[in-house]
Amino acid sequence: MQPFGFTQAKTVDGAVAQSGRFVAGGTTLIDLMKLDVETPRQVVDINLLPLDRVEAAPDGGLKIGALVRNSDLANHPDVKARYTVLSEALLSGASPQLRNMATTGGNLLQRTRCYYFRDTNYACNKRQPGSGCPAIDGFNRVHAVLGGSENCVATHPSDMAVAMMALETLVHMQGTKGERQIALDDFYLAPGSTPDKENVLEPGELITYVTLPALAAGTKSYYLKLRDRAQYEFALASAAVVVQVDGGRVKRVRIAMGGVGTKPWRSKEAEAVLEGKAANEQNFRAAAEAALRDAKPLRYNGFKIELAKRAVVRALMVATQNA
Amino acid sequence: MAASVVGTAVTRVDGRVKVTGAARYAVDHPIEGVVYGVPIASTIGSGKITAIDTSVAEKMPGVLAILHHGNCGPLFRTASPFEQDSWMSESRPPFEDDTVYYYGQFVALAVANTFEQALDAASHVKISYREEKPLTRMSDVAEQPPVRSRYARGDAESAYNSAPMKIDATYITPTETHNPMEMHGTIAVWNGDKVTLYETTQGVMNHQGVMSQTLGVPIEDVHIISPFVGSGFGGKLAPWPHSLLAAMAARRVNRPVKVSVPRSLMFTTVGHRPLTEQRVRLGATEDGKLMAIVHEAKNPTSMIVDFMERCTGPTPMIYSCPNVTATEQLVKLNIGTPCPMRGPGRTPGMYALDSAMDELAVKLNLDPMEVRLRNYAEKDESSNLPFSSKHLRECYQTGAEKFGWSKRTPGVGSMRDGSEILGWGMGTATWDAYRGGSQARVRLSADGRARVSCATQDIGTGTYTVVAIIVSDKTGIPVERIDAVLGDSSLPPGPTSGGSAATATVIPAVAAASMNVIGELLKLAVITDGSPFNGADATTLAMSSGRVHKKGDAPESGVPFEQLLKLRRVAALEAEAKTGGAPDEDKYSMHSFGAHFVEVGWDPGIARLRVRRTLTVMDAGRIISEKSGRNQILGAVVMGIGMAMLEETIYDPRNAKPLNNNYADYLVATNADIPEQECIFLDYPDPVIGEYGARGIGEIGLTGVASALTMATYHATGVRVRDLPIRIEKLMANRAV
Structure with missing residues (x-):
């Protein structure tokens, strides 16, 4: 230090x-x-800033201050009742002690758990652009199969952000040049040749709050996290689904995955495959196949491709069970 | 006579201070004027230090010294680094020369007034290396290593070749890191030529001996204080380099120095259980009787110490078999030095051997327990000695009955609970029973309290409670009025807490010291004015329920001991005792045994495997402290779940850096991973080991868990995991399930 x-x-x-x-x-x-x-x-x-509220948004959605603690957000009555996937994702992350400290804005900005990023004795393009990536030829079991480049294959570690991706969350920011907002999917950047640049925040710009849109009546959601142990571990693969079924058909669905991508990974391809189709396991599987179509395995993480598919299928099964 | 407290559910006597935070662990001790040493570790796997530039660091605020091989005071080696009171975990003292043997080796120490200053200074020391290509995997070493240990009876190769049923499989257990909650750490305080070390150690006496030798000071000038240990698991059996560094630095800067090993360096500088690679060949008749066991084990060790994991320890005695060969080999690599970790040798050894037994059962279409019963060893076939006490058959049978084992259907995936597939497994637990020599002192005070002291230590296992129970058993003084004092080298010498031997070793000394002080009390009772026994023959008296009374009479008829002390106007009576090993230990084979039964749940849709319940039946002699004893077994099973399913130190093959060197990435079982657990003690006193018949139970609970879990996993999934830990990708490799 x-x-x-x-x-x-x-x-x-x-x-x-x-x-x-x-x-x-x-x-x-x-x-x-x-x-x-x-x-x-x-x-x-910034802990003294007045950004620690969860409030109803005018459109029926929810406005969540950047300083709302993960524990508080997970246990907020509106979140538990209407945005189940978010509560589940938060509670699957870290440990109670960490969740009591961690905030909404901070969670979105979590850095990767890549072993090599965390050790300054290694080269790392994210830490020192141009220095190289020891993970690509190293022990890459926990690394990304989606979104990686020849410069970086580190995963984004957040569970909360995966759920927020499926909830089509908007991020609100304020900087010296004023306020702006952006869809969470566009907030994160692909590593490409600049893995050090993880999001669109300008220097000095602050996340002030996020907003969740209102969900149509009858929408169900679910978060499923798969990992080696039962608690306190980052996802090997996870799935957040928000789904509305009408007459046995999927009217609207949002699918995002964690643990497999360089950013919280929303799959519009999977959503497109599923919308309008019967809500059954076969179609869920087809959606999952679409979600991982572009996946590229590294030496040790190939299993994540199948694991993520299974996470998507099971999450959809659970979410639509009572739909 | 009041009922004995032995074997009852006595609450830990040190429980309250621990849960209230009052217990002081090594680096918690408030020492006036303490300064801080922050170690700097090598960032190469092998090579030489070519330069150490301390010019910037030395000028930083608060910095007292930057110590390294070029400028540090002398540290010596011990005369016989593997013997008691001389045992150094890493025989090379730190900073001995400019050689780097492994990644994460201490190469310098920044000492400053505050921890922050020392940390900042450490990051400004520039170390240059001439790097050599490190050997990081056993496969990096082309030549076959020599066989270091060989056991043979009969002709196992021929018997194997002629056997109608054969199993030939290789099993791998990964490097495991002890990871006790309390990190290693030392505060060293010099007072003139005398040094006091606040330590976290499993052996205050050995630590004292080693520090005396390495610092070159007389043994009476070294004082080790280690009242509480936040677990050791074998990693704190003997001193590691940081302890020497703290003492050396404190001598150099003439201030007390605290060195706390950060979690990341706990993976390199304070030992680990080495990886093991074990080929097991079993030859058997068609009805499952073993004809041959060939067990070939290999483990890597450091360039500094030849540490053999002794995987084949149980192989010659655990099952009945006429032809057995067991060999062990070592491969020297550029890794930190390994050391014993809970159940060394037998834990990975039983994983391999019992896995092979299960594979044999599958091949023969026999129940796995039946295969074990058909090869039950009635005597120790390695020594031809009878067992002092063996009830393993009852462990199997009691466990099977309680678990419902007869309901097991053998087919893979044939048992279900709802949508979940169940897998059942079982395994054999074994550990040698040892008893060594110890001293102890017991004091009876006029305030009505007793005190028992010994220079052994409680590493979280319940030793404080055990010694209090023994004094209570002998004197009848309630445990609440007994103060147990351990963890201090100035007390009567006691055993290292290792090898599951501390309880069996220390209780004879405590019992004898109790009897000696009672003898003193009775002598006093017959010569004290006002004593109802004044003028009586002391041999007609006894002490029980805390009172002196006539033998044969009720204790209530007698006098509380403190009343006699008050009448005599003495503050206290004290007596010591010294006891040795079990008198007939060479006529018997002494072991503890046990059986584990486990159930896993397998959700193939999401490739999720979780343990659902465990049941353990232990034949570990008489249990002295039921609560802490149960805690030992259940805790060991938790560790076994971790070993089977989670734990693995992952080295970067490029430099042998442990990549997952923290509590988040090195996975141990969390509470959420632990299901319903049960432990049953058969509680047969061992007639040979001593008066109380108690054998140690610190380690046995871990042996046999991993193979029971891989058996259960096979039963559920059809995947036989021969390289631990069981991982999702290994289970998914079999797409059929």
Whole structure:
């Protein structure tokens, strides 16, 4: 860990006016600072900002402040009742202690769990652009099969973001140039030749809140996370599904996957295969095949392709059981 | 006579201080003026240090010293690094020279006034290396390593070749890291030429001996204090380099120095269970009687220490078989030094041997338990000695009955609960019973309390409670009024907490010391004015329920011991005792045995395998402390679930860096992974090991769990996992399920 300056911001305007790294729960940033992976000279504490509310949005959706803790969001009555997939995803992530600290905005910005990224004795294109990627020829069991480039195959580790992807969440940001919003799917960037650039945030720009759109009546959702042990492990593959079935047919479906992509991976291809079709296992399987069509296995992670398909199929089965 | 507390559910005597946070672990001790040492570890797998640039670090605020091989004070080797009181886990003292033998080896230590300053300084030390290509896998070594250990009876090769039924399989267990919750750490405090070390160790006496030798000071000038240990699992049996570094640095900067090993370096500098590769060949008759066992084991070790995992330890004695050959080989690699980890040798060894037994059962279409019963060893065929006490058959039968084993249908995937496929497995547990020498002291005080002390330690296993129970058993003083004092090398010498021997070793000494102090008390009772026994013959008296009374009379007729001490106006009486090994130990083979029964649930749709229940029946002699004893067995089964399904230290083959060197990526079982567990103690006292008939139980619970789980996994999925841990991708490789 390197010495750093520390200030506290009391307003959003005050926060974005300062040039520094924002810290909220600290579960990623402080962890990585201890490893010298993150070496900010200035850290701005944003915990005093008034961004800790979950409120009803005018369109019937939900507005979630960036500082809402993962535990609070998971147990929020509206989230539990209407956005089940989000509550389930949050509760499948990390540990209770971490969830009590981790925030909504911070969760979206989690860095990868790639072994090589986390060790400064290794080259890493995400940490030091152009230095190389030891994961591609290394132990890559936990790495991505979707979205990878020759420069980076690190997965995005969040569960929450996978559920939010299936919920078509909007991210609201504020910087010195003002406010803007963007769909979560567009918030994240593919690694390409710039794996160090993980999202569209400009330097100093702050996530202020996210909004979940209202869901049509009768919409069901489910999050399924598959991993080696039962708790406290990142997904090897996960699936978030939000589905509306009408008369035995899938009227509308949103499918996202975790643990397999360089970003929380929404599959519009899978959704297209399924919409309008009968809600049955055979069609779910066809959707899952479409979701992984472009998957590229590395030496140790080939099993993730089949595992992710099974996660998608099972999640759809469970979600549509009572539809 | 009041009923004895032995074997009852006594609550841990140290429980309250632990759960309230009052218990002080090694680096918790508040030491005035303490400064901090932060280790710097090598980032290459093999080579030489060519330069250490400390120029920036040395000028940083608060920095007291940057120590390394070029400038550190002398540290010596011990005379016989594998013998008690001289046992160093890594025989090479840190900073001995400029050679790097493994990734994560200590190469320098930054010492500063605060932890933050030391950490910052450490990151500004520049170390240059001449890197050599490290040997990181056994396959990197082309030549066949020599056989280091060989056991043979009969002619196993010929018998195997002529056997009608054969099993030939190779099993691999991965490197496992102990990962106790409490990280290794030391605070070293010099007072003139004397040094005190606040340690986390499984052996205060051995630690004292090693530090005396490595620091070059007389043994009476070394004091080791280790009142609580946040588990060791074998990793804290003997000193590791950081302890020497703390003492050396404290001597150099003339301040107390604290060195806490970070979790990441716990994977390189404080030992691990080495990977094992074991080929097992079984030859059997068509009705399942073993004709031959050929067990060939191999494990990697470091360049510094030849550590053999001893996988074939149980092979010559666990099943009846006329022809047995067992060999062990070592391959030296550029990895950190391995050391014993809970159930060393027997744990991976029984995984391989019992897996092969199960494969034999499948081949013969016999029940796996039936195969074991047909090869039941009535005596120890390796030594031709009778067992001191063996009730393994009853373990199998009791376990089978409680588990419902007779309902098992042998077909793969043939048992279900709803949509889930069930798999049942069972396995044999075994561990040698040892008893060594120990001393102990017992004190009876006029305030009505007793105190028992011994320089052994409680590593979380319940030793405090065990020694209190024994004093209570002898004196009748309730456990609540007995203070147990352990973990201090200035106390009467006691055993290392290892080899599951501490209980059997220490209780004879505690019992004898109790009897000696009772003898002193009775002598006092007959010469004290006002004592109802004044003038009586001391041999006609006894002590029970905390009272002195006439033999044969009810304790209530007598006098509380503290009353006699008050009448005599003495503060306390104290007595010691020294006891040795079991008198007839060379006439018997002493072992504990057990049987595990496990059920897994398999959801093939999502390739999810989880343990649903476990049942263990233990034949471990008489149980002294029922609660902490049960805790040992259930905890070991938890560890077995981890071993079978989760644990694996993953080295980067390029440099042997452990990639998953943290608690998030090195998977151990969480609470959510642990199902309903049950443990039954048969509780037959061992007539040979000592008065109480108690054998140790720290390790046996781990042996046999992994093979029971791979058996259950095969039963559910049809996939035979011969290289642990069982992983999703291994189960998915068989698309038929």
